[in-house]
Amino acid sequence: MSWMEDLLLLGIGGIAVSVYGVVAGLLLLGIDRKLVARMQARIGPPIRQPFVDVQKLFTKQNIVPEHAVAWLFNGAPVVALVSSLVILLYLPIGSIPPVLSGYGDLILIMYLLTIPALALVAGGFSSGSPYATVGAQREMVTMISYELPLAIVFIAIAWRMSADGIGDPFSLVTIMQYPLWGLVGPLGLIGGLILLFILLLVTPAELSRIPFDTPEAETELAGGLLVEYSGKNLAMFYTAQGVKTLVMASILIALFLPWNPSGLLGLGGILAAGIDIAFFLLKLVVVVFASVTLVRAMVARFRITQVVGMYWLFLGLMGIIALILLGIDAIGGA
């Protein structure tokens, strides 16, 4: 295949996955809102509500505060959405390999995850509002807090695979081919479950959802880093939030729940891909329910110092314990 055909395929695949990312992301936000409402004995908005919100925001005034740095204030929401969509291109969808498979691995994904958060920080600082400035500062602190446990999860899984002599352990395609649960013994299983628990708790922080929504904190910072945003800029951030939700759930599925039903059913071709995608979408809803919906319906917001303590001390320590358990498991299995 020539490099021109390569580029064409990447372009078409990129656009197709981006459309899927926006639609599925907003759909996940709608399902999350509906489920939370039901758990709080409310009827809640219809599942299509995020689409209506975005459509309406695009017709509203796009106010740029007089103290804002206009180009950064307007550019941050676009960069947040684009950088979230690009991560999606490195992630598998069901049994379909990533569009950018072979062009980036798990370490790259970990770095790319910081770009949407940095866009939020840039937007907050550029808006010239005291609330947004404090929100942006908190977003940075939250980001450096969850990086440690997130890095431990990624490295622990890849290290356990490399201990078994599996090549390219940071490749998501490899990780899906050799699920962690099939490599480990009882101790490694406990270590794997701890890593799963850590990633489930990193997800709401990555998405700035309760109890880790200190950067936005409606009741104390009036929306924090988004306080000055309105109209289409707010719509872009909201859409990026949906895409990031999809990204985090897809990462968790790829690392811990990579199974597809087509192999068990002995199916092939388009039918297998369709069934695998349907099953993948079902897993997305389950993961978002467990890591976002259930958590935010049960727990109140943490203070920023509690967020740091939780990730660096509690989850950091748990991550190291998981790493030790996987290490003992690897030595015992060798």
Added chain:
Amino acid sequence: MLSTTFHTGAGYWNPLVWLGVFLLLLVLAYLFWFRGESGYRREGEQTKPFLSGNRAPARGEMHLRASHLYWGFTEAIRGYYERVVPAHTGVLNDYLLWFLGVMSFILVIMVVIR
């Protein structure tokens, strides 16, 4: 596959492909953003920073000082900083002693493990 992919031994990535896809989606997202309403009423209160009805201070007075940028992080692990900050005396002799001490400790550990 394009031949511009970097291999580190454990991982790999292709910055050109990332940049190309990023720019493509940036153009598309900008066109999407551009279709929305751009205008807004410039007179009145709505362009002033929101501060719960209080008068916002001047622009230069609302920025965080660099020492406050990581507040929350430094506050949560204050016990660590209370010990580490005084150790930074600014005296080169102290730093060299620390360097030699830590280096000897690491070498001892390496010898013991081997």
